[in-house]
Amino acid sequence: MVLPFVRDLFTDVEKLPAFARVASHLKEGTGRISVSGLTPTAKALLLVLLQRAADRPLILVGSDNRSMEDFVPLLQAFCELTGAADPETIVALPTRDVLPFQNLSPHPELQEERAVALWKIATGAVSIIVSPITATALRLRSAEYYADLARIVRRGDTFDTDPLLRHLNTVGYTSTDVVEMPGEYALRGGILDVYSPEADRPVRVEFFGDEVESIRKFEPATQRSSNPVDEAILLPLTETPVSDDLLGAIHARLSGKRITGAEEIVEQAVRSGGVTVFPGWEFYAPVAGADRTIFDLLPRALVITDEPENLKPEFEHTWSRIEEAHERSGVGNLVRPADLYLSPEEWWAKLGTLRGADVEHLGIERTGQAEAVTFHSQPTPRFHGSVPAMLEQVQKQTAEGKRVLIAVPNTGEIERLADIFTEYAVSFRLGSRTRSGESYADETAYFAGEVLTTTLAKAYVPDGVALPDANLTIFGARDLFDESESVVSRPQRQKSKTSAFLSDFRDLQVGDYVVHVEHGIGQYQGLKEINQGDGNAEFMLLEYAEGARLYVPLTRLDLVQKYRSSEGAKPPLSHLGTAAWAKAKARVRKAMKDMADELLKLYAERKTAEGHAFSADNEWIREFEDAFEYSETEDQELAIVDVKRDMETQQPMDRLLCGDVGYGKTEIAMRAAFKAISDNKQVAVLAPTTVLVFQHYETFKQRFAAFPVSIEMISRFRSAKQQKEILQKVEAGKIDILIGTHRLLSKDVKFADLGLLVVDEEQRFGVRHKERIKQMRKQVDVLTMSATPIPRTLHMSLVGLRDMSVIETPPKDRIAIQTVVATWDDKLILSALEQELDRGGQVYFVHNRVDTIWEIGAKLQELVPRARITVGHGQMSEGELEKVMLKFMHHEADILVATTIIENGLDIPLCNTILINRADRLGLSELYQLRGRVGRSNRRAYAYLLVPAEVELTPIARRRLAALKEFSDLGAGFKIAALDLELRGAGNLLGGEQSG
Template sequence: DFYQARMALYEAARRGKDKNVVAYKPVPADRLYFSHDDVQAALATHAVGLLSVFQEGDEEAAALNAGAMRGRDFSDARARQDVDLYGAIKEYAATDQAVNKRVMIACYSQGSADRIAGLLRAHGIDTTMLAKNWEEARKLDPKLIALAVLGLEHGFVAPDLALITEQDILGDRLVRQTRKKKASAQFQLELGSLNPGDFVVHTEHGIGRYEGLETINALGTMHDCIRLIYDGGDKLFVPVENIDVLSRYASAEAGAVLDKLGGVAWQARKARVKKRLLDIADGLLKIAAQRLLKSGEVIEVQEGVYQEFAARFPYNETDDQEQSIQAVLDDLASGKPMDRLVCGDVGFGKTEVALRAAFAAVQAGLQVAVVVPTTLLARQHYHNFVQRFAGFPVRIAQLSRMVTIKEAKEAKDQLNSGKIDIVVGTHAILSKELKFQRLGLVIIDEEQHFGVKQKEQLKELRADVHVLTLTATPIPRTLQLALTGVRELSLITTPPVDRLAVSTYVLPSDPMVIREALMREHYRGGQSFYVCPRIEDLASVSAELRELVPELKLIAAHGRMSATELDDIMTAFDANKFDVLLATNIIESGLDIPNANTIILHRADMFGLAQLYQLRGRVGRAKQRGYAYFTYNPRAPLSSTAQQRLEVISTLDQLGAGFQLASHDMDIRGTGNLLGEEQSGHIREVGIELYQQMLEDAVAAVKAGTGDMGMTAIADDRWTPQINIGLSVLIPETYVTDLNVRLGLYRRLAEGNEDSEAIAAEMVDRFGPLPVEVENLLQTVAIKQLCRKAGVAKLDAGAKGAVVGFYQDKFARPDLLIQWITKQAGTVKVRPDQKLVLLRTWDDMTRRLEGLKKSLEELAACADAH
């Protein structure tokens, strides 16, 4: 594919007629690169060895048996609670060393080698040695376990060697299977970091202004803290390991009213929102309960005719697609009204799920309504449905601006009389004037693009009929949890077979690059989109393009055109009568023209991140590689937010990136609207992230039947321990120079959703060996997690022991706590204020950390005992 792309580029440049554009003499691709045929010809002149785990080929062919076999996989030990993983490794190594075999561990990177060595030492395996390479490892004392960076997935055993890999030991914990994918998610998390002046929400103190990171000297140890300013200039310093108590509220430009530190206004606002959220949660669950109480149409597929319809799908279904289709068919056959959300990235095959559901409903004698947000998408779905249902006795109509008043009236009458089986249209379908004779299924595509009013109308449908909703905008994790039990969810996260990721370029607008891109697409028989942010840009851009690529046929489209004109333009472009479609972002939603595989955005900095992502999804939808060029005016400085958006979209260019993008970006994920318009006011009061968290709590409390007290208990369970163990805790600026990257790393560690060992390994790879302060940070995070498990809200430790304060002065199992204190033989005292004093002699920091971990692990075991 790379070679073919280079050849296409060369052809585009060579055939360029405008000498002002092609300002260089291109070099033929075959002078720079080997083609596949070249490689095969070169191999044909040499003896080629085949590596195999089997005896292959002719018996008389030369074969060398290396005597190697597959090594031990420790996944069984890793999965079982009653087996010590590191004990199993120690035993395995000792067995091999006893017969003079050298034992090696192959790691993916220097960072993971360091971390694995640390893990082995922590579990009593201290006979390890790091080696730079294979040769150095083989020279080490055979009694040592050698660790080296070797790109192997699985271990093996040879006559003189037993090799274990990182993956054999840890599974996928430290494996970066797709470096780019992981790097993209991390970049997005770091992008979600704060800029000075941004407004943030502290769960306990409300809205403050972020002023930066400050290193504080606390009793002789250096500690990084987040500095927040509140009303009246009051300052609050939040230790970096507790950064998870903060969530972003708005950028500096948005403006917000600061809360008073220690004031009552914030708690009052939270209480007001909480009360309203309990009502919302109650409403959500009532809708869910009503659906469970109501009986829906039982729709069972007729296998023979259904398989005939399914066989028309021109691709192989992905596993996710098959699971989603089966889930929908099971819902339809359950006898309860379906309310399922199918969430999948652009071009991942959600429409096929809808087609199968529609076929099942029509075969059962029911009518189907397909509701979409735009006329172009209505037109496309209409053509898709007509094409797929051709030959079946199914009548399909369209209701949108694309049809005449006479045709619309005729369609409405036929829907009322039952003569039409499937109607595809915009929100006109939701009109109260429209009557169905036997509506059984409503399919809603791109729900996130509907306005509040339309969403209210859609909700009215939900209590009676089967509803299938399709969306390319992924649901934030917290909102997804909040909706558990309210709507069923299917995710399509795997791309179709043979789908290639869209190659993405962000660059200043350059006539030569634009010409090459458009001509290259033309020479490979394809078409291109050229998208402008405003209708008024179309005329000037059209004139430039006609001068730049006179060989190509150009046509323009925008939303202010009449429905007939727009339909004619799209039909002509779909029929390959034009090479370039110059348009506004009306092509953003779900448009599928497989032959158009290059898209160029004029002034990409003026589009939102969701729009950039959706527009890129218009190309690369077949087996051809898609190309996306996001251009900006080189003479106009980019705003910082526009630059960040363009950086994100260029970084996230692999398939399925929408799901990564959704986890930390407000712009693309949207907030949804669950039960009405007033939500936005409450979101403004507490911020979107805290709002979603509170909504999740409210749903859980209402489901449990505990109401306000239950919601308070759930929220209380999200406390953060306060820790002071005399360590300097920070990521030094000399180690990670970029402030946003540091903040991103702090947040990832504080949230505890990722393995801290994996983050540490990544840091070694990105920035070099870990400084002492970062090692301290990792230790502090580990102790913080143990404190949470043990119910310890405050921990102060020094050379002579520690003071332990429990959350709300309570312990989950007081009886076991008393037993534990008794066993400590006078080294633990209980103070009148209910705090425990651990009397210890910790001469050095290593002993202090080990002692704290041991005590906290024992307390956690007591608290967790059933």
């Protein structure tokens, strides 16, 4: 919480003559005013203060989603610091991530974000709307229409549940048995559970007849309710509710013409009477009467353009792409681009009639331009983690009579800075309450009140700004620590990752599978009343294979248990009267005994083993950790504590670190490695592929660059002579960290003093290699990392054979990957490639056949002549493959056509589209790992799983692809592992060793 006195720091900004001129124009003037000299941070501060001064909503128009999304948390931070507006009233209205006429629907998360934003706009719950130019050009319906997308349920209200449920279905909700995720609802008798978008938790609405008796929030993981509330707002998940009226209007517009090519699916919808949705149907919604724009929904709003010189080419480029897609689609004049969007000419003409301002960094005088005002804002210096340099600058600024505000993203950073200021005897005051409360503030703040001093506050301001005319300097987190990201974001929705392994016992329904202790798996068919001569008794009716029936008296229900399985598998029914079930139980009993023996043996060995107890953290380790350019997630911090605790004990560590791709497992491994090196021990990092070894080598070299640590790799990328030299250095103790493939496990690899073994993706190694790793476990500390552990590995951790840490919190701003399953279609592939290249990104194209991979590369080059395409596969020589990988990593190529050699390792934030050819031939874990190569930044990522149209997919292949498409949410690795267990069979889990 920001303390009230912080607001006083900004009063001089509002007294500036330039500010007064702009505020006056926005309140009373006409037309537009040009405002220049503003850094991005200065723009955000100025807009928040101008919105308060004008007392009108602002629409900030930018070039694209990414630049606008960066503005939202910055505007929210200044709302909190200045007290100008409620941060929740800053709303982003993104543009759709695909264009019309491409036969693709927008990403569900984007649709949800747009729907919620339009509802807030329609109900007036906004102060500043941030939106790309193409989103402001989209034709919309009336404010009343969007206001009606949500439902507000209040205690004491009377509701007919049938219309309410129909409404929830039309605005994108899904009916489920148990509500765990946003967008789900469940009705059980007089109880309605609903999880609304943007809500921190779902709500449980209890009806007494038609009256709402109570509303309570509940935890999705436990389903236990608490926290009674007076009302619940059920927000929409789509701005285009599915209705017969809307689809009928689309049908009426599209009928009467045969549509060919990419729009065949539209033709099918037309033939079926317009009641079927089809990919991309949302774009046709404006034909049902969308004759307004965002400017009409907010007639009082002031329109601010950000860097207007960039907007025109951006919009014209998008418009030309829409026209090209329209021409390719064959829709013709039935639906034209101008029916869906304002054209660039219409948009600029509309802007000329609206009051507002054009803000830019660089002010260039132009003939005939609008009234112009110049502010003086400057970027702040960067200290790159140098405490003395930062303190010197702070003291210099305060000595010159300037107010200094240091904004950092979390409470821990504030306390860290407070300790530094105290240690160096530099005055400061805390502008935010810290974890330790006011006593910490009283104890550590030297001065308060009117004395000019530095203020430390919690706020998301990555880059600082100096406003010399207002005597104000703001330093951001990146100025101080070179942090490229921060942890400040909207609270992450809590999703139960263990739900894949749990089943709900409370609601047994007809058709559910149950297990009888003596007779095996049957299907519950309800309760039956049977006359027993002296009265009626109730029995549970179970149906078995071949229609056999078993009646279980309710007095013996202790013999029956609900069948548990991941994702609702349908097990084969047992045969009554055979020995099959008894044999199955005997096998399980033996497997459990074997496992117990293994557990006891391993525990005994680990307890008696004498390992190395590593020293507690020293200054070097703390310095290494402080150099981490991101902020750790909560799960990362817990895992780091677990690993360090294990390393500091006498017994050898054996810990499994399970976390989704890109969730920060490598950083934990590097910290463990640094801890080992600090005790003069060597570290071995084992990875399954040459490419992954190379990626780890590059990552380790970069992370350890500022420290005297010797790092080498041993793989196919090193010649025999180089390998020999490296091994000699390793044996002599001259190399601290050796990264390699299974070559590391060879007998000629001898370490001087090995202290830690890090194993990445252990399931990719063969039995022989695993035996060698198992021997090493008894002697040195072992840390194993995996995103989707094989069922056996996961089970061993769950029963305690191995310690496990789980990272399930995604990094800040990580966005779920949109997964599309499609047949090979040149137009679809062209759209996917062009969309990524147009935003300056890169593309993986996976084709797992070396004999035809060059043909695929040539085909893609023909589709996109401007693209720089390179090809890589495992049969290339070491030098060739290394060149290909480096070329792609350094963005000297736009598209990498490769085999599954890229499955592990490549970490390229710019690469956010992957196309996987013949995805039906790949395993679930393999597909999941491949998809994990993209979406490793805060850009929206896309995965296209291509399957042949002429080949019938097997049921298993269909389930794999469906699972991958369904589990697109962040941190789905656990669910994928659970389904993998189901697809491959649970029998092996309790029995013989799995090689993976």
